[in-house]
Amino acid sequence: MAQKQSVKKVVLAYSGGLDTSIILKWLTEEYDCEVIAFSADLGQGEELDHVPEKAKKTGASACHILDLKEEFTRDFVFPMFRANTIYEGRYFLGTSIARPLISKAQMDIAAKEGADAVSHGATGKGNDQVRFELAYYHFDPAIKVIAPWREWDLKSRSALEAYAKKHGIPVPTSKKFPWSSDRNLLHISFEGDILENPWAEAPEEMYVLTARPEDAPDQPEYVEIEFEKGDPVAVNGERLSPANLLAKLNELGGKHGIGRVDLMENRYVGMKSRGVYETPGGTILEEAHRAVESITMDREVMHLRDSLVPRYAEMIYNGYWFSPERKVLQALIDESQQTVNGKARVKLYKGHCRVVGRDSATDSLFNVDFATFEADDVYDQADAEGFIKLNALRMRIAAIQRQSKK
Incomplete structure (x- = not known):
């Protein structure tokens, strides 16, 4: 494991859930630093309720929540949809396209707050660690990045819950929906x-x-x-x-x-x-x-x-x-x-x-005069014969060559 960095102030991408609440407390203890929580409102709805209160109770010196819904849709989702972009033919990239904006806003706050580090809750097995950190370094190549899941020894759900109970972080007594x-x-x-x-x-x-x-x-x-x-x-x-x-x-x-x-x-x-x-x-x-x-x-x-x-x-x-x-x-x-x-x-x-x-009233390339199956005066169907013969030329030559070998 690399030697631990010296950090004075870190901006944490914070959701208010159990994992990032544990990370917030862990950062204050392990790095003895000031932690500023940041949440991007990209349309999560009620999930952001009480986030500032949770963050401050867990040790954050401040909590920023930014409404980024319009910027997210206008500057990230729509440009992607201009290309009909789907990953592996199925996935509309809903998580992927959100990460660069979250990172951008997080780095803006880091710059305004004079923070020397940023942190996220992505695991060492997933894609998000790459997405976050590539964006961080785009905005500041010298920024310090703390990825707790790659550092700490909390390797199981029970270990996380034990840590949370030790530090007074509320742990759900029953998780109705066990998936993330x-x-x-x-x-x-x-x-x-x-x-x-x-x-x-x-x-x-x-x-x-x-x-x-x-x-x-x-x-x-x-x-x-x-x-x-x-x-x-x-x-x-x-x-x-x-x-x-x-x-x-x-x-x-x-x-x-x-x-x-x-x-x-x-x-x-x-x-x-x-x-x-x-x-x-x-x-x-x-x-x-x-x-x-x-x-x-x-x-x-x-x-x-x-x-x-x-x-x-x-x-x-x-x-x-x-x-x-x-x-x-x-x-x-x-x-x-x-x-x-x-x-x-x-x-x-x-x-x-x-x-x-x-x-399209202004840009339609469909012309019924050319495409119609009815009689028309703009397309000479006999022209297709030459078009076909020219496009078939290489195949005709190959066929002649095969026949000559027999």
């Missing part, structure tokens, strides 16, 4: 407990944001989403701020049981893990965005952008949001969205969302 979760405006994730058995179905009581699809309304609901330069700006004709728009789609999608995903994912540190996710609004948003792109986006531009999405998704999943390669790729993505203006109509019904209409 992480929530923000884009999604909620679940890991651990029964989910560590890949064969076991996730229990229904786990889900928070979505109705059981079988219990969703028996009548479908239609939703219109309008886009400007690839970003959603209105739902059913009502213009909304980014955070309010995503919250509205969460409400609509949740009511119809949309957005549940159960997957095995490949962590950056090398292991496979199972996660269950609810992303109701994001699922609707991605479906609608693709629909508007389909009528406004040039074919070759779309294919080029799509070929880069797996790499872009890996950058976000692995914690490289502030990297130069992500910024360069974002510039290409944003340029591709300049003509993505229009609206999509989506049908919501019992766990499914499906595009049933798309339109």
Whole structure:
């Protein structure tokens, strides 16, 4: 183990839960330093209730809670969704995309408070330690980083509870939901407990944001989403701020049981893990965005952008949001969205969302005169013969060569 750093003041990413409360106390004891608690409000709702009170009771000299919902949606979620970014074909990156903003805000507070260190509650087995710390070093290459899970000897749940009781930190007498979760405006994730058995179905009581699809309304609901330069700006004709728009789609999608995903994912540190996710609004948003792109986006531009999405998704999943390669790729993505203006109509019904209409008054590339199956005066179907023969030339030459060998 490396020699312990000398620290005077540390800003801790603090949720108010048992683990980060223990970390707060542990930092004051092990490092004999001042601890400032920080929580980012990204849409957790009631989870942030009483956080300042808990933090100060546990030994924090101050507690900062910042409302970052609009910045989160506008500057992190929407840029990612301009690329229809999904990790390994399934995961909407709800946890991954939150970490760079949390880190950015945490480092802002560290600078204002004159702190010489920051700390987080991510374990040494997960992705979040990488995401947090890559961002920290982007803003201050000399910052001291304390990752308690990589240092302390509290290796079990019973050890954590014993430490908490010793220091007067309240320990839940019965944990109703034994799995861990992480929530923000884009999604909620679940890991651990029964989910560590890949064969076991996730229990229904786990889900928070979505109705059981079988219990969703028996009548479908239609939703219109309008886009400007690839970003959603209105739902059913009502213009909304980014955070309010995503919250509205969460409400609509949740009511119809949309957005549940159960997957095995490949962590950056090398292991496979199972996660269950609810992303109701994001699922609707991605479906609608693709629909508007389909009528406004040039074919070759779309294919080029799509070929880069797996790499872009890996950058976000692995914690490289502030990297130069992500910024360069974002510039290409944003340029591709300049003509993505229009609206999509989506049908919501019992766990499914499906595009049933798309339109663009200003940038549609669909021309019925060319595409129609009826008679037209703009397309000479005989031209297709030469097109086909030219594209078949290399295969025709190869066939002639094979025949000559027989």
